[in-house]
Amino acid sequence: MRVSEAIGRTLADRGVDTFFGLVGSGNFTVVNALHAAGASFYAARHENGAITMADGYARAGGKVGVCTTHQGPGFTNALTGLTEAAKNRTPLLLLAADTPPGTLWSNFKIDQGGVAGTLGAIPERVRGPESAAADTARALRRARVERRPVVLNIPIDLVGQESSNSPHIPGWPDLEPPRPAAGAIERVADLLEICERPVIVAGRGAALSGARAELEGLGERVGALLATSAMGHGLFSGLPYAVGIAGGFASPLAVELLSRADVVLAFGATLNHWTTRHGRLFPPGARVVQVDLDEEAVGALHRVDVGVVGDAAAAAKAIADELARRGVRKEGFRTAEVRREIPRRRWRDEPYRDEGTDGYIDPRTLSIALDDLLPPERTVATDSGHFLGYPAMYLRVPDPHGFVFPNAFQSVGLGLGCAIGAAVARPDRVAVAALGDGGALMALGELETAARYRLGMVILIYNDAAYGAEVHHFGPMGHPVEHTRFPDTDFAALARAAGAEGVTVRRPEDLAPLKEWLGRRDRPLVIDAKVNPAVRAGWLEEAFRAH
Missing domain, CATH: 3.40.50.970 (Thiamin diphosphate (ThDP)-binding fold, Pyr/PP domains)
Known part of the structure; x- marks a missing residue:
């Protein structure tokens, strides 16, 4: 088995059934090997098109997007799309042909790993024939678990070499996201116990968590309006107290209602200047709670009164359970009048x-x-x-x-x-x-x-x-x-x-x-x-x- 075949079989065995790219001499055998292993290949006309196809595939399908490019210019042609995927935290694997480490003079030679890291992607490398399958499996796993693009650089002098027929690939256990701290949940419950007009804003983190049911359960208990960032659009589709996208795309009714909030609960949303209308969407006195798996995101772009590190669905359920234990249930925004107004004042209904x-x-x-x-x-x-x-x-x-x-x-x-x-x-x-x-x-x-x-x-x-x-x-x-x-x-x-x-x-x-x-x-x-x-x-x- 050649290194190219080891890469293709490893990916196919781990569920990769579709990939995108543009074929050059450097990635020719890898493309054919992955296709021979059972994956469908979609050939783009430009590498940036190929990587954005993989990005869109991942976002719409909920799988890791896979793309492949030639070394040097094939890789650099994909950089804008790779940067978008990195900033969006798209789980994506870029199989990039690369010049051998010992090559001193080549038109194609650049530091592909260094460039990838600069853009926010994770640089990985096929280190040798014996480790090719394990390196590939690790790169795919990192894309899935860390939800970031991974660039697997594949030196072109390795792909034709013989690889082990029985490569040792570590067995990785399934992981669960960290549960929020009890003290943080209690502080959020304290705010919700005394508030009158809470709002839940769900971002892409909430969508990735599959938190719709948990957030709606929390919203029903405290009478919260439901809104999303642009990245979370669609999470609350069809729910009666959902007002659509918060921020610059917000409808006049959404702006009117959100401007009355006294507590804002952000789940997996960064609360950037677009979502908050440059800080003017919510009242200055509204208390803000931000829930995010990334502790560095909490409070990074907007003032936050209570921060919670944890999964959106788990945090929403924990908050609702704590409120139920306290016997808290509120009407909040969930009145018959608001329920009637929301379907009457969509964007399409505005004159x-x-x-x-x-x-x-x-x-x-x-x-x-x-x-x-x-x-x-x-x-x-x-x-x-x-x-x-x-x-x-x-x-x-x-x-x-x-x-x-x-x-x-x-x-x-x-x-x-x-x-x-x-x-x-x-x-x-x-x-x-x-x-x-x-x-x-x-x-x-x-x-x-x-x-x-x-x-x-x-x-x-x-x-x-x-x-x-x-x-x-x-x-x-x-x-x-x-x-x-x-x-x-x-x-x-x-x-x-x-x-x-x-x-x-x-x-x-x-x-x-x-x-x-x-x-x-x-x-x-x-x-x-x-x-x-x-x-x-x-x-x-x-x-x-x-x-």
């Missing part, structure tokens, strides 16, 4: 002046129409840019796996790859890539990837022929913005050239082909939505106001 014209559709009207047409079982993956709030605010998702938000690094161009990965992970759901025209053009090669694999996904492009965030930020200040505007791109024509379907949308009725396509879903459908470039997103205006 606005439709700014559609003969040539352009209003992005809000577009988003509402799409929400009505798409099936409930969907995965929405966004890119970054001026349009970003519309899919988050108007497109419903069934659960947190249904919302892929690659904005931890706030890079444009990652949404399409993430959506392709999500489509592969959950073919039972309609994957929607919500992109701006700038991000779509950055990742344009992956349109061919989606078409080549005949993925039944929607690629929705909010096309304002500009980098809209810069136009709407600097234009009102009197700065020239001509360098951020571009001639209109015919994405429908590009879609057809790549083997997908394309439709141009300037008014709601232009979406009619979507209905027929949903009955087949035999290839991607690109919706080139010519949105009115004069419409300034309210969420971005709020963000600009803070600067």
Whole structure:
């Protein structure tokens, strides 16, 4: 058995059945070995597309995403996506070919492990033929347990060497997250015992913990409103006292209610400036509790009165049990009036002046129409840019796996790859890539990837022929913005050239082909939505106001 085969078999034996990448001479045999071991391979057109596919696959499917690249430039091409995955704590394994340690002169030679560590990923290495299987198993385990990207550097002089047929791989026990300290739970219960208007804000940590039932149980006991960060969007879908995303994407009703909170309970949410509207969302006198597995995250970005280190689900249950022991049960926000108001005042119910014209559709009207047409079982993956709030605010998702938000690094161009990965992970759901025209053009090669694999996904492009965030930020200040505007791109024509379907949308009725396509879903459908470039997103205006 060769080292490449040992790597492939080790990964396949441990549940890796899908991986993404771009094949070069350095990773050629590893790709073939993992594929021969039973894993399906999806070939991207660019390494950054490949790693974002693995990222989206992990977020939507709940598994470790696996990607492979050539050494040197193949690895560096993937760095933006790797940084996003690191900042998001995505469990991901990058199998990176690498130059041999003893190589002094090679065009491909860089310190890949050092670069990976600088970006926040975990550098690992195949140390030799006899340790190849154990090194691979360790790297995969670290990605799963530590929930971070791991870069497994594989020197190209090793892959063809003979490896042990019976490699020794350590047996690692299953691990449980630490339980919160009793004293911390008591201090939280003390606050909740005297509060009147508690709010629970759940982030991605709560979603990863699967804490929906425990948080709803706690919310019911103390009468709490339920909200999420953007990263936790979908966790409380369908619950009667859930007000959606807190922060810049919050609806007017959510802002109104959250501004009355006297206790804020953050579970697996960092309470960053986006989630808290630069510290203005909650009253200054509200007491703040933060629960997180990472003790360094507690109080790092927002004032915290009580910190709890522990798993979100375990902490929520422990707090509820302590309150039950004390006989505490409150109405709080959970009145009949609030329950009636929440479904009446979603974003789509808020009045606005439709700014559609003969040539352009209003992005809000577009988003509402799409929400009505798409099936409930969907995965929405966004890119970054001026349009970003519309899919988050108007497109419903069934659960947190249904919302892929690659904005931890706030890079444009990652949404399409993430959506392709999500489509592969959950073919039972309609994957929607919500992109701006700038991000779509950055990742344009992956349109061919989606078409080549005949993925039944929607690629929705909010096309304002500009980098809209810069136009709407600097234009009102009197700065020239001509360098951020571009001639209109015919994405429908590009879609057809790549083997997908394309439709141009300037008014709601232009979406009619979507209905027929949903009955087949035999290839991607690109919706080139010519949105009115004069419409300034309210969420971005709020963000600009803070600067």
